[in-house]
Every structure is written in structure tokens, then in C-alpha cells.
Amino acid sequence: MTADPEGLLAAMTVEEKIGQLNLLPAGEGMATGAGDATPLAERLDAGLVGAVFGVKSRESARAMQERALAGSRHGAPLYFAEDVIHGHRTVFPLPIALACSWDMALIEETAAHAAREAAEDGVHQVYAPMVDVSRDPRWGRVAESPGEDPTLAALYAAACVRGLQGADVAAEGRVAACLKHFIAYGAPQSGRDYDNASLGWAELFEVHAPPFRAGVEAGAASAMVAFNAVNRTPMHAHAPLVEGWLRGRLGFEGLVVSDYTGVRELQAHGLGDRAATVARALHAGVDMDMVGEDYLAALPALARDGIDCAESGVRFTAAEIVALIDRACLRVLRFKQRLGLLADPFRSLRGEGPPRAPSATGRALARRAAGASAVLLKNDGVLPLRSGPLTAALVGPLADDRANLIGTWSVAGDAAQVRTLREGLEGREGLTLICAPGANLVEEPWLVDRLNCHGPTVRPDPRPEAEMIAEAVAAARLADIVIAAVGEAKEHAGEASSRLSPDLPAPQRRLIAALAKTGRPLVVAVCAGRPLALAEVAEAADALVMAWHGGVEAGPGLADILTGAAEPSARLAAALPAHPGQTPLSHAAEPTGRPNPGRFRKFLTGWLDLPDGPGQTDGLYPFGFGLAYTTFRHGAPQADRREGLGEEDRLAVRIDVTNAGDRPGVETVQLYLSDPVARSTRPARALKAFRRLSLAPGETGRATFEIDVEMLRYPLADGPEDERRVWDPGAFTLWLGPNSRDAQALEIAWRA
Template identity: 40%
Template sequence: MDNRQLTELLNQMTLEEKIAQLLQLTANFHEGGESQITGPLEEMGITESMVTASGSVLGLSGAQSVIDVQKSYLSKSRLGIPLMFMADVVHGFKTIFPIPLAIGCSWDTELAEKSAEIAARESAVSGIHVTFAPMVDLVRDPRWGRVMETTGEDPYLNSLFARAFVRGYQGGSLKDEPERLAACVKHFAAYGAPEGGRDYNTVNMSERNLREQYLPAYKAALDEGCEMVMTSFNTVDGIPATGNEKLMRGILRDEWGFDGVLISDWASIREMIAHGAAEDDGEAAYRAIRAGVDIEMMTPCYVQHLPGLIESGRVDEALVDEAVLRILRLKDKLGLFDNPLRGADPEREREVLFCQEHRNVSYELAAKSSVLLKNEGGLLPLAPGKKVALIGPFAQSDDILGWWSCVGVKEDAVKLGTALQERLAEGQLVIAEGSGVVSVEQSQIDAAIAAAQDADVIVLALGEDSAMSGEGGSRTNIRLPEAQLELVRQLKKIGKPMAAVIFNGRPLDLHGIIDEADAVLEAWFPGSEGGAAIADILIGRVNPSARLTMSFPHSVGQIPVYYNHYNTGRPMNPDKTEERYVSKYIDSPNDPLLPFGYGLSYTTFEYGELKLSGNEITANQPLQVSVSVTNTGDRAGIETVQLYIRDVAGEVVRPMRELKGFVRLELAPGESADAVFTITEEQLRYHHSDLTQASDPGTFQVFVGPNSRDTLAESFRLV
């Protein structure tokens, strides 16, 4: 349909039908019998006619189920406007990929895009039209449970992954590619910066910081053509995002020109009452529609109160019309008016879901997302022929998919112990649980010690269970549970070489393990093929290449700790740590335990001289930066060479370092290659105190290296 035809369809709709299009309900309202939905209907105060006319469904999947609901719905629909089916397909549908934080650590945007394409294919053949992804919230606080859904603490890198995920989900044309999904970027805005790291909590920051650090990734997703935006639960400058006209109308729609669909997060319109920004459901509906929210998820504020608000003249019906028209346009883009069943295909579903091709990509991404944090004495990879004791609650755990695993099944996950048994000779591996995730019995310790004493090397399989992160999973203590730390202490006494694999959804305070183990591998929640990928890293079939995209703190007391921080008027001199009246802790280093960009390999790399094409840059004359990198080890590996810049003196203070580029070099033993970067004046711009973007003439430092801490440095001037 063209815009004229969609407008004609809109003009045929009654006010009740239009407002019902703005209502999103969970699947049980559409697929359940009367006895199943009477209670929820009464509780929400909506009518069966509103359900019949509602515009979208949340959480239903399965090709035949979607087909049945869509056909039933259309048989009752006066105008034949099809439903849209939406779901949280965050890092895979049936085939589960590593959590997004892990995917970020791959620094491989092409593989990230491929994972989203596969997730879209599996979802679409199961009847889904829209995914509530990507989540691109910048996060600096690992106490927040939803850190697992982000790609990290850097706005530049987050923006690259935001674009990659949108490309993967949406492809080139939703109408021509029925096995793609419309993407919905979330959570707009700054959901990842709650006070205290506590989910749903207040966000309080300057608009300059919001624009400089937090908004770029959302904008990148929209620049890539993302069709939808989801509002966040938090306040922004004292106003809940879902009713924030400046944010939604002023920035999102007017400034950025976004004309796609804006959806509330679950019940977030009604939650304005709890925030203290609305007295009742009517005022919440008023604020949300004024802010430009098109779809209300799982509360009845719109359907109950918009008719009265329009009748009283407080709300112009044109606001409802524009919201409905945006929804109709998206349905048309998805091809639903031509084929309401779209990609839903039970036969194709059986063929595609969790197929070997998809599992292979899950394996590759898990292998490229696991970060080697420590490897003293080259303990890893495990030496051939050594007897291995695999000990810990994750030795044979299938809880490695993460909190947002959609329709993935834990039982399908490849367990680490099973994978190692397949790869090691008979009698070479012994497995002991050692402890539970949060509990330990002496009998478990005794069995673990017996296994360790009979082995040459201990491999610990430790971590958080999936419920310890994810939505609502905020924690103040981000160390491994005490039960596991006690297991580590007991095994350390045996004196055997010890490597640790950590399964988790956030950066941890690693004390109690990184200081005890000889080697530490951060596996995250690695997805369906995680056990196989980790096993191959341990035995050396895969050389780890991932790099952290969030800093790991020394302690929770440092948080927030992140690489691109500002300097102070009294910075600490690293050579004079005894000075008191400088910005420092007296009981902890200022710097994180492990910096942004950090990760080890089974080979070594040597950097040559950092070379600049000149010592000045202008608006029309960029600067080239290059460094030769050589693989000085005995096996092939990937080195992620990172470029950072510091503006030494700005109109407002600038970060100590900002990531501006990276190059992934795949080098054979003895091979050298040049990492080449081009710096332009545009890359030196930032938001000034009046929020305009410009660069300042003066001195800049450029840093190149394997992480944000260990770098070569030169300087140049912008003239």
C-alpha cells in the first residue's frame, strides 16, 4: 500500500478501532479461551472488542500457533488489519548465541550481524515480525543485571554493533525478505545508567553527557534504518522517558527525524504514576501520547482514557491518527497486508530451527567472544597427555545460555565436561562438581580434592547462574559466590597448576580467583555451543582473540570505573602514590583491575614504531597513523589494534582517551602487517557547553596498542 491507501484505511476506522491498534497484549488474550482471559480482561479493564481490534501481540511464537491466531483474528476484524507479533529475540531464538556483552568482546561486527540474521530467520519462520533488539544502552556499572544485554562502555564501539545488529535483523527489505525481522532499538534513553546500578532506578546526568556518551548508539541504529524504538523505564532529567516530550518529540522525532513506531516498555506508561509524574491512568495516557508513544505495552491507559481525553479536547485526535498511521506503515513494510501469515511456516520451522549451520555460527561466536584474562607460565592451552580434573558447578552445567534465551532450551546446550570428554583420551579427564553455585558441602570438597590429587592440572568451571544477572538481577556483591571461592581456596592447597573458566553475565570482582589461578578464561554465557567452543580453547584448537568491552573493577567500591573518564585538577602521579591531596583512593588503585580492550592470546605480538604522516591536521587534511605489528609467537593469532585519541585542552574537559578505530590483524607466526588509521577533523568534534558540535584547535594525543592502557603515544595539532 502507498501512503494514500493507508490514510484511506485509517479514515475508515472508528476511534475505538484506532485506539485499539495502539494496544499490545500478551498472547494469552488472543489464543486462550474465555475462562483463561476473563480475569485478565476484567483486571485490565479492557473489552473483548478491544482485544479483537488490538494491533499487536507480545510473546507468541511457533508457526502454527501464530497462523491460528492470525486467522482467527482476521476472521473477526472488520477492516482486515493484521496483527504484528513481537518478541524479545535478544541473542538468538532457538539457536542461542553468546550474550551481547560477549558478542561485543569479539570486536567482530560481521559475525554479530550474522548472528542477528540467523536469529531473524529462526524467529520469522516461527511467526515473529518484530524483535525487541538491539539493546544498545551504554553501561559503566556492572552491578546492573542488564549489563549482559549491552556491548559495553564505549559509545563508538556500541554504535558499530548497533548498526551491525540492525542490518542482521532487517536485511535490505522487510517486504522482500520475509525471513527478516523489524528491529526495535532500546531502551531510549540512558537506561544503562541507573543510580547504584539498581534496575529501573533514577538516571541523573547532564544533557551534554547524555548526548556525548549515551545517545550515539541509538542514533546509529536509527541511521541504519531501525524501524522501532522502545522507551526506557527510567527518568531522564526528572521525567519518565515514556512521558518525556523533550526526549521523544524534541530529540527523537523532531531533531533526528524518526518517523517509525515508538513503543513503551512493559507497563511503563502506567508506571509514570509510581514515578510521581502522573496522578492516574488518564494523566499517564495524556503524557505518553503527547510524547509520541505509539504502542502501549500491557496496560490499558490508552484504551480506557484516550476517548475521554479527545472528547474533552485535552488531546487532539490527530495525535492518535499519526500513531496509527505509523503502525499501519510498519505492517505494510513487513508485507502483512499482502500476506498476513508472512514467514510463518511449520515445515520450514522444523528445517531451520537449531540446524547445524546455525549452531556452527553459535560455536564460532562463542570461540571469538571468550577472553583470556591471565595465563601465567603458558598453562593454557592444556599440554597434550596431561590428566585433567574438571571441577566446579559449571563442569556439567547446561545453564550457559543466559537470562534472555528466548525459546532456547538448556538441555540443548553443549556442556563443557561433555565436550572435553569427547576431545580427551579415555581416562584423561575426571569431573567433580566441587560445589553448587551458592552452596557447598564437605562431601563435594572431598570429592573435588580426590579428583585434583589424581590429576596433573585442575580446570575450574565457576560462575553465576543465569538468574544472577539479566533484568531485575542487580547485585552489590559482584564477586563469585563464597561457596565457589571456598572451593578454590581448598584446591589451591594441593599445589597443582590451576586454570579457571568463568561463566557469567557481567564483569566481576575477580579477587579470590584471578589471584589464585594460574590462568583465567572469561567465557560469559556462551550460548548453545558454548561447551564445545570453550573446550576447544582449553585444548588449543582455538586461539582466543576476544577483548573486553567493559573494564573489570578491583572492587565494587570503584564503580563506576571506565576507561574514557575525565582527568581532575589534582590527578594522581603514578610515581608518587604516597601523595595524599590528589584524586585517589587510599585503599585501592584508581585504575580497573583489567582495562577496556584487554585480552590475551596463545601467541605474542610486538608493536613497531608509531608513525604519523605529519604533525598537523586541518579540516581538509586528515592524518594517517600506522604501526607495524609482528606475530612473535609460534602459532597464528588475531591482534585487535586499537586507536585512541585525547583532546588535551577543550572548551569543556575531554576524556583521557576515546576509542576512534580498531583493526583486527590475523597473522601467521613471524608475519608482520601494518595497522593503518586515518584521523579526520570530524573525529575530533564533541559537544560543547552550548551542545553544539565542533572541534577545538590545539594539541591532541594519539595512542595505539592492544588495549586502552598499554599503548604507544604521539601527538599532533589541529590547526
């Protein structure tokens, strides 16, 4: 076998080249699409597989590699892939939770640990990071998303790529990142998973493109196209965005793979029969066909005869099809070369497999990440839990749960390895627990069945609800304080788990209301996979923590926050709505022509059944919000100059922040920008940068930001081919503060 991709391509037949485009499951994972069972062994023996995903051990991967090498005339190796969404064996908090840390070093560290574990299992490519910006809590896959903001998502994407790939993706303990899902998958109509996105091109490039741009600039080796259609063209056939923008504009030179049966699903999108859709997908730049084997079935005839289908408008000569096959196959071979597999097909496949349990090092990192991801939303002086003798009623369906706290898409994780909140609190000096579940996660039998689709994680208590609530209330009355752990089941969020009403399920709301009536201080920890509408819960609680699904160390990490062993520092990566119907929402919403009602209060942009004022557009708790156990005093923002001139100028803006409390803490100073007069309507406030300041009691720190023209630019586009970044001279408003709502204004101007 030659280690030269071009030489290897030249030696292959058309059928062998097509085989390299075939991406198949190992048969050890789960099916999420429309694919039929595939005779993998037969394909390996015939040299008709380019890669395999879902292998669960180094030993099985090595056996498949040996078989593939024997079945290929040229010894073309496989590469192995896996879903590593938020950790591998050591499962970290969900991506939406990790994004709430606003700590890129921590995010990079978790990605690097996941890469080492995946590589130890023989994995070469991971289907991560998922960098779809989402502003709709109804969409279940917001659990895998870095949240609502393109700037934060871009930093998250780059940190994940650096952590997964390092300086050399072929080095020991490194894996290839796969940016997904390209593009606007997080903007489906009505929040329904797999649904299509219809949006302005400028919005696509301003909101949804930045994390992909950042991932490409960080060196991401591969990308995956999305299931959805964008402006009526399915992404698996969207040549202007895949070949045109991703490759042409961004200069992406890596591998593009389909999603699970994504090529086959082009037929359901209405783009024609198998031959027509395969031709369009290959032309669009989708190099590998996952699961469906449509490339394998249709390309030989297309390479021989071409296609001329008036009905679907697909016309390619046989020579054009062969050229597209060569293009895709060369990209696959170059990807394998970058992974080091052409030189050493058994890279990462030697030796015995590692232990399945997370290591002590991994657990320590997971615990730190769980604490750093938990957002303190409200605290009326009841947290941290006081030291000394204290009796706490620990209630709620997630207080002693393993199966759900691990979170969705934890495919190599083991829920038995999860440490619960009860375990995290037990043994804390002076703390006595009285435990009662209090409520079931959900009450509908059909929903229980749906949530258990990947194995039993929801096991309803058969007792009447009144009896369960009475038991929890009795425990509360015996205690000094109540801690309620409530939220969603693991599969209540994630793929194909859209919700019409993103709020706390009814049985748990009734439990919280009953506990509040006891008069005992009430701490509510919400463990969920999406932003939830928590107005009723916030009103009832004395303290409220958005803890998300925290992974294998969810319980101890949250317990560290509740007890004060760790300081809360997280900030929301997505706003929490005031009401389930207040979706989608974002701090960056554009102003309308009716911001002021004048004499007629009725004629104002807003919700009739939601009070006017803060929260109308940005939710109950806005983007960037989060409390600490200390207080921070922000000085007035200052600038070295108030006016910039031309393309090369720079301004320095600063703000001093003082820790005015008696505990150490981390303040995240956020910089937003408004462009009040421009050639198009601009967001009310757009995040541009942030600084995290670690301050001791009484200490003052300074956050400094550099302002340049690039920060003022925004995209305009009439289509995917003509994206251009512009800026408009004039006045701008900078907003500096602890979140997107509570910020101080600083006026500047920039002249051409």
C-alpha cells in the same frame, strides 16, 4: 482492506485507531511488570489489538491473525513480536559476550541467523538489539548490553540491525529491529534496575546516544523507550528526547513502543492519574502501549473531552488528542506496510512450524561465537592444554551445567539443548577427566529461591561444603591440571538482577582458594553475565578465561579455546573491576584536578584501600584487554603528517604489528584519543576506531586509521533541544595499542 496507510487511517473510527495502539501479550510468555490478565480473544474479536508479542509458534500466530482480520472492519492485520536478545532457538553468547568478539561480521551473522529462526516462527519484530551503554557491573542488564563504550556499542548496534533486517525488512527471513531501551537505561543510580538516571546532557549525548544514532542510521524500523526517568522526566513521557531528539534531530521515522506496562508506571513515577499519564505518553511519541491497556481505557474519553489537569500540568484539547491518536496510528500502519503486512497479512505465517532444535548450521555458528567471545585474561604457560596423555580435574558448579550457561533472556531457547564444558572436553584425544562439582553456585537459601524465579536452574548439592571441597581437592591431586568452571547462575544477571557486590559468590571463592593450595596448575573459566571483580581469583589461577554465558554451544566453544582448537581473540567490552566496590568504572573517565599528589600523597583522587597506579580508574583488566596464545610486537605509531588544517583535512596514522610467536593469532589494534585542552573536561582516553589483524607466525600487518575533524568532535548541550557537536583547535594525543591501558602516544595538532 487497503494497502495504503493513509487511506486505511481515514476509514477508521477513533476507537479502531486506538485499538491499533494496543500491544498485548499472547499469554504464552512471562510477566515482568504490573499488568493484569487481558482477555486477548475478546480484543481480537473487537478489532482492538494492533500487535501481539510472545507467540511461540507459527500456527498460533496464524490463528490469531485470522481472528484479528475477522474482527476488524477493514481487515487491519496484527504484527507479531518476540524477545530475541541473543538468538532465538539457537541461543548465542550473551550480548556482552558477543561484543567482546569485536567482530562485527560475526555479530551480524548471529543476528541474521536469529532473524531467520524468528521469522520461521511467525515473528515480524524482535525486541533487539539492546544497546544501552553500561559502566556499572552492579546493573544486571549489562548482560544484554554491548558494554561500556559508545563507539563499540554503536558498531554493535549497526551490525545487529543489518543482520536482523537485511536490505529489506519485509524479505523472507528478516525481522524488524527494535532499538532499546531509549535512553540512559544503563546508567541507573546505584546500579539498581529500573532506577532513574541523573546526568549531564553532554554525557547523555556522548556516552548513551551514539548506539541509538548508529541504529537509526542503519535503518532500524522501531525503538522502545526505557523504564527509567532521565533528569527527572520518565522516558515514557519524555517528549523532548523522543519526539524532539530521536525523531526531530535524528530523523527517525519508525515505530516507538512502550516497555512492559511502561505507560501505566508513569503513575508510580508521580506524573498523575491514568488520563494525565496517557496524554503525556502519547504526546511524547510513544505510539504503542504494551500490556497495560491504558491507551485503550483512557483515550476514548480524552478524544471526546480533552484534559485540563492543573495538578499535573497536562492540558490538551479533544482535537489535539485526536491528532495525536492519528499520528500514532499512522506510524503503526506505516510500520505494518514496511513489514509487508498490509499487502500480505500472512507473511511469514504460512506452512508448518520448523523443528524446535537448533540446526547443525546454527550450532556451528554458536560454537564459533562462544569461542570468539571468551576473553583470555591470564596465562602462565598452561594453556592451551598440552597434547598427549593428560589428566584434568574438571571441577566447579558450571562444569557440567546446562540450565545456566544458556544465559538470561533466552526465551525461545531450550536449556536441554545446551552442550556443557564436560561434553566439550570429553572425547578430546589424550584427555582424561576427573569430575567433581566442588561448590554450590550460591549458599543463601533465599537467593536460591530468587534465582529459580523462572524455573529451577540452581539445584544445591545438599552435602556439607567441606565434603564437596575435599572431593574436588582429591580430584585435583590425582590430575596433571585443574580446570575450574565457576561464575553466576543464569538469573544472577539480567533484568531485576542488580548486585551490591559484583564478585564471584563466596562458596566458589573458597573452592578456588582450596584448589590453588594443591599446587596443581589451575585454569579458571568464569561463566557469568556481568563483569566481575576477580582479583583473588586471578592471583590464585595460572590461567583465567572470562567465558561469560555462552549459549547452546557454550561448552564446546570454551573447550576449543582451552585445547587450542581455536585461538583466543576476544577483548573485553567492559573493564573488570579490581574490587566489587570499584564501580562504576570506565577507561574513558575524565581527569580530575588531583592527578598528582605533589608533597602530600594522601590528597590524590583514588581509593584508600586500592593500591595506586594502573587499575585505580580502569579496573583489574581494562577495557579492550585480552591475550592470545601468541605474542604481538607493536611498532612505533607513525603519521603521514602531524598537523591537520580546517574542516576537510585528513591525516593517516599507522602502526605495524608483528606476530612474534609460533601460533596464528588476531590482534585488535585500538585507537584512542585525548583532547588535553578543550572548553570542557574531556575523557582521558576515548575509543575512536579499531582494526583486527589476522597474522600468521612471523607475519607483520599494518593497521591504518584516517583522522578527521569528525573524530575530534564532541557534544555540548544545556538540554535535549540544543545538542551541538564542537571541536577545539589545538593539540591532541592519539593512543594506539592492544587495549585502553597499554597504548603508545602520538602527538598531533589540528588548526582551524
